[in-house]
Amino acid sequence: MEASRELPVVSILLVDDRPENLCALEASLEPLGQRLVCVSSGDDALRAVLDEDFAVILIDVKMPGLDGFETIELLRERERSRHIPIIFLSGYSDDDHVLCSYSAGAVDYLLKPFNSDALRSKVSVFVHLRQNELALKAAHVDLERRVEERTAELVASNKALEREIIERKTAEQRLFEQAHHDGLTGLPNRALLMAHLDRAVAQWRRRAARGFAVMMIDLDRFKSVNDSLGHLAGDQLLTSFARRLESCLREVDTAARLGGDEFAVLLDGITDLRDATRLAERIQHALVRSFSVDGKELFASASIGIVVMNDSYRRGDELLRDADTALYRAKEAGRARYQVFDLDMHATVVAQLALEADLSRAIERDELVLHYQPIIELERGAIVGFEALVRWDHPMHGLVLPTTLVPIAEETGMIRQLGQWVFASACKQLGAWGQPDLEMSVNLSAQQLAQTDLCSELERATREAGIDPGQLKLEITESAMMACLTTAKQTLSRIRDLGIAISLDDFGTGYSSLSYLHEFPVAELKVDRSFVQRIGSSEERPEILRAIVSLAHNLGIQVTAEGVETVAHLERVRQLECEHAQGYYFARPLEAAAARDLIVTGLPR
Missing domain, CATH: 3.30.70.270 (Reverse transcriptase/Diguanylate cyclase domain)
Incomplete structure (x- = not known):
């Protein structure tokens, strides 16, 4: 029953010239639940099939105008109605009449008066056939629709997949370009x-x-x-x-x-x-x-x-x-x-790499030493301080000087450890000498100046050594200061607030900028030894020396002359009114014991 309700409603054509017969047919077939179309003549039947498809036609044999045989003949000639099943209804029971009906194309022949159940049974066969035919056609149409829709979906999916593949390949290419090319210049990286x-x-x-x-x-x-x-x-x-x-x-x-x-x-x-x-x-x-x-x-x-x-x-x-x-x-x-x-460079590189490897163990092997060069107050001729100069007592290469040692430490990232050792050792030695009027100058590199905890390190070194922070002086070159200009001013100001003085080293060889001399908390300016070495030679430029010293004094900054090696050097820096001097004329860098003896005995007259 569920299946029959799902089948489509079909049409049944009833043809009879007598209304009472049409009413009887309608009453008998109404239980089938299909559409019943009643006409009273053959002409009407022919017109009806032009407008509608019928599952079966029930037609009276004897009718005015076109009778049943003539009507069926015309129906069979038309393409639209040729295959519609036709059941003859007649009151004639002779065999010739029945045979003529079948010969004309009827599928059945029912005698009047007919049995309603028998009629419904016969008609229902053709109704079901037509319903199944229509259902099958509908299924075919639905299948074709679904195939078309699915095909369209597949085509759309394929296109979407093709787009996705293209987009993915483009993205992969873009990622490859980004991963293997420089974002600024577009060059390979x-x-x-x-x-x-x-x-x-x-x-x-x-x-x-x-x-x-x-x-x-x-x-x-x-x-x-x-x-x-x-x-x-x-x-x-x-x-x-x-x-x-x-x-x-x-x-x-x-x-x-x-x-x-x-x-x-x-x-x-x-x-x-x-x-x-x-x-x-x-x-x-x-x-x-x-x-x-x-x-x-x-x-x-x-x-x-x-x-x-x-x-x-x-x-x-x-x-x-x-x-x-x-x-x-x-x-x-x-x-x-x-x-x-060339090969000479290669040998140098190999040696450099070996030094770098050795430096990583130099502190723990106690191979680092400090030498101390005295700084002299020119007015009194007295020692007022020392510059601590680090040396590496390498077991194979002997003493490695700062010009070699510091760049290696910076390159290998060991400058912090080296700096900590120098700060601690220099302050400890100054404390051991027990001379509260002496100052200790320690060199500071650009990388050290950029350390965020530099002030903490300095404070700890002076505290543990038991010395006044005012006894410590940090020497920094112009180029080191300019390398971290954005943070240098703040860091140097904090160092000054600790009581530690700032000395500008090798002045005249770098930027020699007037602005940062005024802006930075510089207490001392050290004239580079290259200027002092020219004194007494044809290359001497006394006006430059005078300008440097005059500039410093106008800013309230003391001047120390480096590289004083002769009497002529000494006399000239005195004439220029430099406050301090250091160099081989007074003493070479000394080991701690020799420096202590010099403190006790003083400079030779």
């Missing part, structure tokens, strides 16, 4: 350069490729651009330099930005060193032209280190390391030039 470099090394070692070289390039004095014009201007300069660098290269070469103002170039397919040096010369020549940065005309130079591939290299980072060493040598030689890496 270190990771991509190393991939190219390692591949080049592997191909070269298989003898599957020609020779190649690696360049390290560093813009000279780039920091001054950032400090004076700002980081945006610095970024513009880096971008402009990157474009100019690319213009110097061949298609097979790879330029990369490693970070900051440091660039690298992989020169592929070269035949000899001259190919690399020619490119270096092209780059130097390209930098002759100025850069337009933030509406200003800037000139820039570059230092370049070059290394050529040979059998000693196994990895790309080894080449990059040696190119960086050559770059460092180019900077040492005066900048704006190139330097080719």
Whole structure:
């Protein structure tokens, strides 16, 4: 029953010229629950089938006008009605009449008066057939609709998938570009350069490729651009330099930005060193032209280190390391030039690495020592203090001086440990001497000045040594102060508040800026020994010395002359009214015991 309710309602055509017969038919078939269409003639029947599809037609044989046989003949001629089942209704029971009905195309022949149940049973067969036919067609239509919808969904899904694949590939490419290219200049970054470099090394070692070289390039004095014009201007300069660098290269070469103002170039397919040096010369020549940065005309130079591939290299980072060493040598030689890496540099690098490794254990092995050079008050000729100078008593290399020791400590990150040891040892020694009128000067590097806990370290060192903070003086160079200008003023002010004096070391060799002499809490200015050494020679510039001393005195700053080695030096710095002096004329840096004896005996007259 549930299934029949789901089947569609169909139409049944009843044809009879007598109304009472139509009423009887309707009464008999009404229980089937289908649509019953009643007409009274053959003509009406023919018109009815033009407007509607019928599951079955019940037609009277004898009717005025078109009788049943004529009507069925016309129905069978039409495509629309040819296949509709037709049941004849007749009061004639002779066999000829029945046979003629079947021959005409009727599917059944019922005699009047008919049995209602029998009629319904016969008609219901054709109703069900038509209902199933329509249901099947509807199922086909629904299936086709669903197939079309699903196909459309699949097409849409495929298109969406294609878009997603494209978007994902685009995103992956974008991520690859971001991961392997510099965001500022668009050049390959270190990771991509190393991939190219390692591949080049592997191909070269298989003898599957020609020779190649690696360049390290560093813009000279780039920091001054950032400090004076700002980081945006610095970024513009880096971008402009990157474009100019690319213009110097061949298609097979790879330029990369490693970070900051440091660039690298992989020169592929070269035949000899001259190919690399020619490119270096092209780059130097390209930098002759100025850069337009933030509406200003800037000139820039570059230092370049070059290394050529040979059998000693196994990895790309080894080449990059040696190119960086050559770059460092180019900077040492005066900048704006190139330097080719050689075996002597390699030996120096190996020795440097060994020193770096040894330094990490120098403190625990008690290999560090302090020597003390006296500082003399010129008016009285008396010792007023000492400068503590760190030495490394290396078991193989002997005494390693600060000019070598401090850069290694800064490079390896050990400057903090070294500084802590120097502070503690110098203050402890001053306390041991028991001379409250003596001062101890200790050198401070740029990295130490940038330490957030520097004041705490100094306070602890003086407290544990039992000395007055006013006995401690920190010497800092102009370049170290300018390297961390943003924090230097605050840090130095806090140091001064502790009672510790600030001495500006090597004045005249760096920026020699009047503004920071006025702005920073500087108590003493130390004239660089290079000025003192020229005294009495043709290169002496007395007006410069006078200007420096006069400037300091006008600002209420005392002056100490470094590098006093002769009587002429001493006389001249006295004439200039320097308050203090130090140098070999008075004493070389002394061990602690010798310095103590000098304190007791005083300087020889």
